[in-house]
Amino acid sequence: MLDIKLIRENPDLVRQNIGKRGDAAKLKMLDELIHLDKEWRQLLTQANELRHKRREITVEIAELKKMGKDVASKIKDAKKVDNEILTVEKRVNEYRQKADTILVRLPNLLHESVPFGKDDNDNVEIRRWGKPPKFDFEPKSHLEILENLGMIDAESAGKVAGSMFFYLKGPIVLLDFALQRFAINHLMRRGFQVVWPPLMVNRKVYEGMIGDPSDFAEASYKVEDEELYLIPTAEYPLGGMFIDTTFAKDDLPVKLCGVSVCFRREVGSHGKFSKGLFRMHQFNKVELLVFCLPEDSWNFHEELQAISESLYQQLGLHYRVVNVCTGDIGAKAAKKYDTEAWMADGKFREVGSNSNCTDYQARSLNIKYREKEGQPPKGFVHILNNTALATSRTMIAILEQYQQKDGSVIIPKVLRPYMGGMERLEKQ
């Protein structure tokens, strides 16, 4: 969430920044928040004054009792004030609650380098790597390729769990694990600690990580009878790992590489591109999370991007990077790069995204740092997250870019050591 103090002291700056997102409702919410917060402060002052009065009476009672005098009338006074306090405090809480509900729904402040735009059409391409493969035949979609290889079974999965679930069979499963292992190896060399996190998180973590709840409100599966949610990304449990933590400055940055299955309901995704492995209810992902000092986060954002791209380059995949525009960027990000891989229909599609969420999540999760041992916390850390490698979408790119006329698929060289030297996916 945003800093309420910043909103109080600098409402115009916040209003102007949120305005860039082109969401009139949010601006209205901001104005309402400012109003509610002001009311809250007035009521709080009123409540504090009443409590002060109440304390004075208590002290008087203690003194009278010591002298052995009658306190009945004073107790009556106290009760009267108690009632007033109750009334005022009820309103204090109401206003605070209303204000907080809005506060958590306001998006993060955008970095000045985020391009202005309405939707993903306005995202700005900032670079392109590699070349599209040349085929002397009509290239197929990954779904066709996998079907022809006998490595996917959507029909049975439909019967067993529903649409957007799949059985993957044979060497494609090895390819999935090879991608994970390849990414982990690379990232460990870059100083990331590999983490296998809980696949469920509680409500506190979920809400702290999510940013605007309306963004993801329907995104996650809830476990029945428990306040637990299946994670849509390892980002959640990795962030929650340090809830209510104050880091020593010297312990930063903390660089984590989470490996997990991710679960997504994808309720709002009708009409969006959702063929085959592109949109699934469960998939594997290697995710990076960095906790760092505020002054370092923009450097890390570029570093994370370079790491992602290095992985795709080693895999020999043609891709481009876009700077996600103000209308398409999520609530919690101050800036976001999407990496999009070339696919057989000639389009670039998102395979990963890299966000600097600055202090937005850290404030909700109460993750701070201190300059020196013994000192109080200096401020909130910055948190960044980056898809190092989502295996499902990366596999789409591999299948579609490396497909051969005979229906087989060449396995990128860097993955072969993790697949027992296998060079091709072939019909068995």
Next chain:
RNA sequence: GCCGGGAUGGCAGAGUGGAUAAUGCGCAGGCCUUGAGAGCCUGUGAACCCUCGUGGUUCGCAUGGGUUCGAAUCCCAUUCCCGGCGCCA
């Protein structure tokens, strides 16, 4: 799941029904010193208010309720940690 013990500031740790959360360590500033250290002095949780000051008020002892004129202290529930038992891949 059962039984027992516990949770107090950056840390350690006292307080077990009556104002200000003792004390120590750490940290910050000052005095002293050529400098550092030692020593001494002052400060060191959060929020809000105003006339913005060496100003005022409230909250804060895991969380949420309750008892009481008054709760860190008593009662209930919950969470987490430690130990023991049970169950288990």
